[in-house]
Amino acid sequence: MADVHLALVHYPVYNKKGEEVVSSITTLDVHDISRICRTYNVSNFFVVTPLKSQQELVDRMIQHWQTGYGSEYNPTRKQALLKTVVKRSLEDVIDDLEEKTGEKPKTVATGAKQSSQSVSFEILSKEVADPGNILLIFGTGWGLTKELSEKVDCILEPIKGKGEYNHLPVRAAIAIILDRLLSEK
Amino acid sequence: MADVHLALVHYPVYNKKGEEVVSSITTLDVHDISRICRTYNVSNFFVVTPLKSQQELVDRMIQHWQTGYGSEYNPTRKQALLKTVVKRSLEDVIDDLEEKTGEKPKTVATGAKQSSQSVSFEILSKEVADPGNILLIFGTGWGLTKELSEKVDCILEPIKGKGEYNHLPVRAAIAIILDRLLSEK
Numbered sequence: 212m213a214d215v216h217l218a219l220v221h222y223p224v225y226n227k228k229g230e231e232v233v234s235s236i237t238t239l240d241v242h243d244i245s246r247i248c249r250t251y252n253v254s255n256f257f258v259v260t261p262l263k264s265q266q267e268l269v270d271r272m273i274q275h276w277q278t279g280y281g282s283e284y285n286p287t288r289k290q291a292l293l294k295t296v297v298k299r300s301l302e303d304v305i306d307d308l309e310e311k312t313g314e315k316p317k318t319v320a321t322g323a324k325q326s327s328q329s330v331s332f333e334i335l336s337k338e339v340a341d342p343g344n345i346l347l348i349f350g351t352g353w354g355l356t357k358e359l360s361e362k363v364d365c366i367l368e369p370i371k372g373k374g375e376y377n378h379l380p381v382r383a384a385i386a387i388i389l390d391r392l393l394s395e396k
Numbered sequence: 397m398a399d400v401h402l403a404l405v406h407y408p409v410y411n412k413k414g415e416e417v418v419s420s421i422t423t424l425d426v427h428d429i430s431r432i433c434r435t436y437n438v439s440n441f442f443v444v445t446p447l448k449s450q451q452e453l454v455d456r457m458i459q460h461w462q463t464g465y466g467s468e469y470n471p472t473r474k475q476a477l478l479k480t481v482v483k484r485s486l487e488d489v490i491d492d493l494e495e496k497t498g499e500k501p502k503t504v505a506t507g508a509k510q511s512s513q514s515v516s517f518e519i520l521s522k523e524v525a526d527p528g529n530i531l532l533i534f535g536t537g538w539g540l541t542k543e544l545s546e547k548v549d550c551i552l553e554p555i556k557g558k559g560e561y562n563h564l565p566v567r568a569a570i571a572i573i574l575d576r577l578l579s580e581k
Contacts, residue, residue, distance in 0.1 A: 239424065243565045250557035250564055287563040371580055372435035378472040379435055379571070380428045386568035387575045395556055 213343040214254040215393065216316060217385070218304050219244060221260040225353040234352035236265045238272055243382045245291040251389040256295045257304045269297045301348065301359070308344060316344035318363040321388060322354050323377045329368040332391050339392050347388065349381055398528040399439040400578065401501060402570070403489050404429060406445040410538040419537035421450045423457055428567045430476040436574040441480045442489045454482045486533065486544070493529060501529035503548040506573060507539050508562045514553040517576050524577050532573065534566055 219240065222233040241258055248256040258269050273292050275281045282289045298304045308316045319335065339345060348355065348363065360366055370379060370387055379387070404425065407418040426443055433441040443454050458477050460466045467474045483489045493501045504520065524530060533540065533548065545551055555564060555572055564572070 243568060246561075246563055246565055247568050249561045250555075250559075252558035287561075290561060291563065370435075370575070372575075373437035373578060373580065374435075376431075376434045376472075376475060378431055378476065380431060380567075382565075382567060383428060383432050383571035386564070386571045390555070390557075390572045390575065393558055395558065 213339050213341060213345045214312070215251075215339060215389075216255045216257065216304075216308060216344065216346045217244070217248055217253050217389075218257040218259050218298075218301060218346060218348045219381070220301060220348060220350050220355060220359070221258075221262075221265070221352075222300075223356040223359055224350045225356060227353055229353070231356055232352065233260065233262055236260060236268055237351075238268070240351070240382055241269060241272060241295065242288065242291070244385055245295045246287075247382070247386050247389060248294060249291045251393040253389065253393075254294065255308070257298045257307075258295065259298050259301055259304060261299050266297045266299065269295075304346065308346065312344050314344060316346040317365070318346050318348060320348045320355055320360045320363040320366045321384065322350065322360065322366065323369050323379070324354075325369055326360070326366050328366050330365045331368050335365075335367055336392050349385055351381055398524050398526060398530045399497070400436075400524060400574075401440045401442065401489075401493060401529065401531045402429070402433055402438050402574075403442040403444050403483075403486060403531060403533045404566070405486060405533060405535050405540060405544070406443075406447075406450070406537075407485075408541040408544055409535045410541060412538055414538070416541055417537065418445065418447055421445060421453055422536075423453070425536070425567060426454060426457060426480065427473065427476070429570055430480045431472075432567070432571050432574060433479060434476045436578040438574065439479065440493070442483045442492075443480065444483050444486055444489060446484050451482045451484065454480075489531065493531065497529050499529060501531040502550070503531050503533060505533045505540055505545045505548040505551045506554075506569065507535065507545065507551065508554050508564070509539075510554055511545070511551045513551050515550045516553050520550075520552055521577055534570055536566055
């Protein structure tokens, strides 16, 4: 069984107009995704932003629920946030994992668009069943930039629901993808 | 294939102390769940609250994205909210569906606890494949009350991730359950 890690990327991503931007941290995303990661036993959840003030915001939030008033008020949040850390870039995430595990993780980009290089859930599930380190990468805003998606080891096929509508919140996409890859069937 | 409907219940639910309360509407829940329902082609998404001011809040929100400034600013939200309606009680939801479809829907409660009457995802998936009307019921706050769960036709088994932690946000639970029951495999 591989160790699965997750990165929520706030740069480089697209905005509504297709411009490359830094998106803002949504603290609710950090809470929700931490709880989802904890449920599926994800090894590390990296919140990626190059902005120092936003890094500090996430750090303060984690600290509040880890050691502050929040840790007594809601212990399940404390537990959820144990594996949540902030990094300033995806390169830093990969370096950190290489340092901890002795190998570069396999990088897997996600997104709403089908690509000619897309791998299926079935294939990725098989890789997850083998030992190794897999980093699932999710974009905020209007998704990961093309340039970033071209640098990863593979791209996971998009979630198909029923019909044409494909505008899932990133929180929901993460829940569905982790469930498909990691739940005990 | 059954028509699947979804109710997000704000009363009767438990609070943190296990008391029966009316929980507050979270507008982000309404947005997220509307988008998730639209992705999986859910027929109706009912937001259930007995509080008039909260009903009005949801109605105003829907109107903003349907016909107000929001409908131009973000058409995908407009689409997502097309099937979202407010009801004051679960009884009203069931009456409404009976009136529209000519039959009472099969009511299915969800929750984080295993029950002796729990039905599996496998069994419910088979029922979803047959014609009919199925109403999936989700509680906000600390979950649906025992009394409500005893009145429904069946209770869906809880989502098991990996390990003991089972505190998924309701938004995430809905995404996972709809994907398990309705995605094209």
